[in-house]
Amino acid sequence: MAEIKPRISVEYAENATIVSFVDENILEEMDIRALQETIMSVIDQTERINLILDFGNVRFLSSAVLGLLIRISKRVYEQDGQLKLCSINPKIYEVFKITRLTKTFDIYNDLESATRD
Numbered sequence: 790m791a792e793i794k795p796r797i798s799v800e801y802a803e804n805a806t807i808v809s810f811v812d813e814n815i816l817e818e819m820d821i822r823a824l825q826e827t828i829m830s831v832i833d834q835t836e837r838i839n840l841i842l843d844f845g846n847v848r849f850l851s852s853a854v855l856g857l858l859i860r861i862s863k864r865v866y867e868q869d870g871q872l873k874l875c876s877i878n879p880k881i882y883e884v885f886k887i888t889r890l891t892k893t894f895d896i897y898n899d900l901e902s903a904t905r906d
Contacts, residue, residue: 797824799831805873805904806835809843815850825857829864838870841903845876855888862894871895875903 796811808828815821832838842861858874865872875897877885885891897903 797827802904805839805841806831807841807843810847813846813848815847815854821853821857828861832864837868838865840865840870841873841875843876843900848878850881873897873903875900
């Protein structure tokens with residue numbers, strides 16, 4: 790069985806760790822599990838992480854990704870860190886509004902404003 794490689798890129802900026810999703814679609818349970826393992830590993834490597842999740846490439850995601858984001862948020866805040874989301878497609882942002890996740894997450898229009906704040 791082939792190893793599943795999560796399709797993200799991780800960049801360590803001066804004041805933040807930026808995780809960018811490479812795929813347009815994040816739908817499959819196996820992919821979401823692999824993302825969780827990889828992102829949790831990134832969080833655990835950095836004390837008081839300032840994590841920015843960049844959704845610039847993402848056009849579709851399953852509701853399971855919302856659960857993943859909540860688990861990521863919990864881990865970040867347990868370590869007294871910060872979590873920001875940015876570059877969310879307008880259609881996906883509507884889902885965040887409907888589920889009231891816009892009140893849970895700090896969401897920025899673009900990566901530049903997320904890193905500045």
